[in-house]
Amino acid sequence: MAVVTPAPVTNAAHVTHRRRQLAAGGVVLVAVALLPLFVTDIFLLNVLVLTLLYAAVSQSWNILGGYCGQISLGHALYFGIGAYCASLLYVNFEITPWLGMLSGGALSALLALALGYPCFRLKGHYFVIATIVIAEIGLLLALNLELTGAALGIQWPIGDDSWLTLQFARSKLPYVYLALALLAVTWLVTWVIEESRWGYWWRAVKDNPEAAQSLGVDIFRSKMAAAAVSAFLTAIGGAFYAAFVAYIDPDSVMAFRFSLLFALPAVLGGIGTLWGPALGAAILIPLTEVTRSYAGGSGSGLDLVLYGVLIIVVALLRPDGIVSFLHRPTRNRAG
Amino acid sequence: MQAFLQVLASGLLMGLLYALIAVGLSLIFGLMDVVNFAHGDFLMAAMYATFGLWLLTSIDPLLLVPAVTALMFVFGATVYAGIVRFAMRAKGNTGMVQIFATFGLATLMQGAAQFFFTPDYRSITESWMGDKTFDIGGVFLPIPQLFAGFLSLVVFGGLYLLMSRTDFGKALEATREDQGAVALVGIDRNRVFALGWGLGAALVGIAGAALAAFYYIHPQVGGPFALTAYVVVALGGFGSVFGALVAGTIVGLVEALTALVLPPALKSIGIYSLYLAIVFVRPRGLFGKL
Numbered sequence: 033m034a035v036v037t038p039a040p041v042t043n044a045a046h047v048t049h050r051r052r053q054l055a056a057g058g059v060v061l062v063a064v065a066l067l068p069l070f071v072t073d074i075f076l077l078n079v080l081v082l083t084l085l086y087a088a089v090s091q092s093w094n095i096l097g098g099y100c101g102q103i104s105l106g107h108a109l110y111f112g113i114g115a116y117c118a119s120l121l122y123v124n125f126e127i128t129p130w131l132g133m134l135s136g137g138a139l140s141a142l143l144a145l146a147l148g149y150p151c152f153r154l155k156g157h158y159f160v161i162a163t164i165v166i167a168e169i170g171l172l173l174a175l176n177l178e179l180t181g182a183a184l185g186i187q188w189p190i191g192d193d194s195w196l197t198l199q200f201a202r203s204k205l206p207y208v209y210l211a212l213a214l215l216a217v218t219w220l221v222t223w224v225i226e227e228s229r230w231g232y233w234w235r236a237v238k239d240n241p242e243a244a245q246s247l248g249v250d251i252f253r254s255k256m257a258a259a260a261v262s263a264f265l266t267a268i269g270g271a272f273y274a275a276f277v278a279y280i281d282p283d284s285v286m287a288f289r290f291s292l293l294f295a296l297p298a299v300l301g302g303i304g305t306l307w308g309p310a311l312g313a314a315i316l317i318p319l320t321e322v323t324r325s326y327a328g329g330s331g332s333g334l335d336l337v338l339y340g341v342l343i344i345v346v347a348l349l350r351p352d353g354i355v356s357f358l359h360r361p362t363r364n365r366a367g
Numbered sequence: 368m369q370a371f372l373q374v375l376a377s378g379l380l381m382g383l384l385y386a387l388i389a390v391g392l393s394l395i396f397g398l399m400d401v402v403n404f405a406h407g408d409f410l411m412a413a414m415y416a417t418f419g420l421w422l423l424t425s426i427d428p429l430l431l432v433p434a435v436t437a438l439m440f441v442f443g444a445t446v447y448a449g450i451v452r453f454a455m456r457a458k459g460n461t462g463m464v465q466i467f468a469t470f471g472l473a474t475l476m477q478g479a480a481q482f483f484f485t486p487d488y489r490s491i492t493e494s495w496m497g498d499k500t501f502d503i504g505g506v507f508l509p510i511p512q513l514f515a516g517f518l519s520l521v522v523f524g525g526l527y528l529l530m531s532r533t534d535f536g537k538a539l540e541a542t543r544e545d546q547g548a549v550a551l552v553g554i555d556r557n558r559v560f561a562l563g564w565g566l567g568a569a570l571v572g573i574a575g576a577a578l579a580a581f582y583y584i585h586p587q588v589g590g591p592f593a594l595t596a597y598v599v600v601a602l603g604g605f606g607s608v609f610g611a612l613v614a615g616t617i618v619g620l621v622e623a624l625t626a627l628v629l630p631p632a633l634k635s636i637g638i639y640s641l642y643l644a645i646v647f648v649r650p651r652g653l654f655g656k657l
Contacts, residue, residue, distance in 0.1 A: 103462065150647045157402060158646050161601050165639040168594060176632050288590070292470055299463045333486070333586070336478025343471030347464050348453045 050227065053306060057219055060310075064212055068205055077204040079321045081276065084211035085269055087313035090297035091218040092265035097295060098304030099222075099231065100258035101238025102152070105291045106163030109170040110140040110263040112286030114270025116174065119186040119280055122197070129198045133271035137264040144263035145256055152255045167291055174282040185281025188274070198275040207276050214272055215310065218265050222306055225261075234258050238304070266294070300346050302353025311354050316346075369505045374623045376506050380516040382619015383612075387519040387574040388592055389599035390526065390611040391567035397606020398543045398563040401451060401465050405473035407593025408480075409568050413439050413575025414584045415480055418489055427495045428580045429514070435576040436569045443568020444561045446472065451564065452557065473589075480586040489584040496580055511581035518577050522570065523612050530608065539563060543606065591635065595622075598642045604654035614653060617641075 064084070071077060089111065096102050117139055118132030151162050174180045193200045200206045225231045233254045236244035241251055274280050301312025320339060327335040392406045403409070416435045417428050454468040455461065499510040530536040541549045542559045550556055582588070599618050603610025618638050625637025645653060 161597050169639050333478040333481025340471045340475025347467040
């Protein structure tokens with residue numbers, strides 16, 4: 033059982049550990065930022081953007097699924113809302129995707145609160161299936177409503193390269209830095225949350241809700257807060273993706289498999305850990321993309337076979353995530 | 368009125384098939400608390416097995432049901448022995464390991480289906496049941512659907528006998544009640560689990576063989592059926608055989624009635640809303656213990 037500590041721990045060793053985490057984050061940030069100096073291949077830069085994006089979205093999923101222990105397999109809904117919000121505002125009203133991002137995030141957070149109200153009473157599989165079913169309703173609506181362009185989707189108009197419209201036809205570099213910034217933000221949010229009152233509450237809700245409640249943790253409000261933050265950041269990722277590919281349809285942003293694919297890097301890297309999602313994405317996405325480009329071109333299905341085997345092997349070999357290799361057993365995460 | 372009866376009858380038949388698809392999932396869940404995320408792909412595999420055997424032997428799909436069922440039994444037991452057994456050993460976050468081990472299997476199976484059969488839509492074009500319909504007072508029931516519904520009822524009857532009258536059924540029941548205690552009385556837990564997975568896969572195999580007679584077959588065909596099956600299992604209560612039958616029928620009827628009100632493409636919204644409405648009122652489904 034985790035020890036519920038209402039106030040942040042302030043012993044010296046712990047503070048050092050936190051600072052080291054931040055320093056490591058800074059080093060990784062600089063290293064990735066310098067990567068395009070050596071990598072100029074379009075395919076590889078594309079893989080880099082996707083890796084950073086999946087890391088960021090998985091990091092967002094991890095806030096609700098990993099830290100708070102509420103396994104959502106419906107996050108494609110929030111990703112899709114972000115993507116559609118940015119696309120609709122830009123294509124119909126020429127509103128900058130920056131605002132589209134924020135409004136998509138706000139809309140998703142509000143929806144997460146509205147859905148969380150009835151859903152967080154559910155437990156275990158009943159909760160998981162509710163998240164799947166709700167996202168599926170969203171997908172069906174997106175596929176059939178005129179507002180969202182139905183199955184045809186939404187094409188972004190071709191325009192000049194600009195940081196205002198987030199359209200860059202000539203270079204992938206801006207997208208690399210945008211995706212990196214997105215990951216940095218989600219990572220930093222997680223880093224701050226880990227040591228905040230919410231962070232302790234969420235882990236307590238995950239590890240032992242009964243004990244948490246008896247110590248005065250408001251379980252319902254904890255879950256609601258985690259859901260709102262998680263949905264907001266996921267939608268930002270969706271809006272970025274829409275700007276990046278400049279064309280979206282329901283199947284490419286809202287399909288059920290994305291809900292699984294957003295959770296997968298966190299599970300693979302280490303669920304409920306600061307570095308897990310990024311680590312998982314850094315391994316999973318390049319492998320996926322390389323398999324797809326070498327074995328998938330013929331449409332033979334061989335890429336899916338390899339990908340499936342990869343997921344099975346990883347899930348079975350490293351149930352606690354890759355992060356557990358690096359984990360030093362010297363201190364208790366919960367303080 | 369006749370049109371309404373027609374909708375009810377079609378919904379009922381489809382519901383019986385949904386129940387048959389879902390009961391294997393429910394059985395496995397009840398036995399060992401594992402949700403198989405490849406369940407829809409088990410259905411897909413059974414449909415392709417029927418299609419493949421029909422292509423090879425030209426035997427009527429009706430007669431292929433036993434062969435497909437047997438194949439799926441072996442497949443299910445193999446999946447347990449090869450993958451699920453190891454997934455269950457995970458110490459931490461077992462739930463996620465199981466979800467992703469079976470999700471990986473689903474991806475693998477879809478890839479394999481695409482590899483062997485191409486992504487094209489296939490269908491069994493020649494069968495005895497074919498396009499025959501049965502006419503009751505102006506309500507037309509296609510024979511293949513009627514057969515599937517009838518088969519489902521027969522299988523549920525057989526399943527009831529199997530669970531209540533045989534040693535295997537008792538071993539299943541005992542293992543799900545208390546896994547530790549059954550080991551003490553000399554029941555090999557692993558063997559019961561493997562047989563449970565075999566049985567679960569065989570049941571969805573029967574459904575797949577019946578479905579292949581009148582539904583198009585492609586690598587992603589399982590997805591929507593799997594979602595419906597999760598809803599059926601959750602509504603009927605995880606692990607409940609009887610619950611799956613009742614919930615499956617309700618789901619089939621609700622889906623058919625939704626198609627009267629909403630455009631057909633949105634008919635699943637009825638099922639999903641039903642699930643949400645029920646679990647919001649009864650968080651453990653219709654028949655689950657509260």
